[in-house]
Amino acid sequence: MLENALQYSHTLLKEVVHADDIVIDATMGNGHDTKFLAELVGLNGTVYSFDIQKLALMNTTELLNQNNLTDRVKLIQDSHANIDHYVTETITGAIFNLGYLPGGDKTEITHASSTLTAIESCLELLKSNGRVILVCYYGHPGGKDELAQVQQFTSNLDQHQYQVLEYQFTNQIHHPPILIAIEKR
């Protein structure tokens, strides 16, 4: 089976994130990506994980506790638009799930303006050969508009500084997420 966008996002991160690295989960949600990144960076790495919803931090704390991964993770209840207030180190990877928190409040969605600010912050911090991965859900109201703005921004990144890849299934009627991968040269 061809990997879906979520599976492929992990494949692309595994190739560039290693033990002791510093990485960002810009959309904590239920913590699945935070857990995945915490395993990749190991005991001496750091995962900065952001969400404005208290529920996200509660769910993620529980998931990390169950897996003995709390030591290397910093959970931050703030907008990812403020990443630059918290992270100053060089990162090797970052992941975004754009759209809403599955199982959470569906009126709490990501918005293009803060998303773009957060992506820019991650690109500033990103190491050469590092990757920022965006998994874009766009089936909800406003989703297509956010996607269009993110595609416009990423497809205009300087080709001498970045490679931008889009990975998407085109014949599925229920809007499966589109993956956008940005790699720094």
Place this chain on the structure above:
Amino acid sequence: MLENALQYSHTLLKEVVHADDIVIDATMGNGHDTKFLAELVGLNGTVYSFDIQKLALMNTTELLNQNNLTDRVKLIQDSHANIDHYVTETITGAIFNLGYLPGGDKTEITHASSTLTAIESCLELLKSNGRVILVCYYGHPGGKDELAQVQQFTSNLDQHQYQVLEYQFTNQIHHPPILIAIEKR
């Protein structure tokens, strides 16, 4: 580095084409994909390879001779629109390089009408979990039109029978090829 479309086409074929398989190179060109497929299917497999240009058959024969791979390859000088005249067995993979033969006559390009007929023939022959891979060069005159027709055709394939994936770099100004992968369910 993120794999380019050509590299990723080989990655996707390697996952589904194995020893003893029967496969199709629908656009022989200089024979690089034919050689790659001949190595994958091994001594008891078969590669059917198509091109209307005599030059393609000459170059490919030389490449296969140099690598002792002629035994398992059938080179056919005919349009890939006639694949169904030559192949009746079930295949596990097929590859198309759409556009023109690098180093060959640039007025000899693939055209959407015969391309679509050829893709349909390959899908008819394709085994469950098999893949038809299209690497679409579209920087030449008529290229964008062929690409649009191929995208229209593939994105309308029944989602219950096929998965259709597009893989493309969006911030490169020199039209790098777009990869389209079709997997049968």
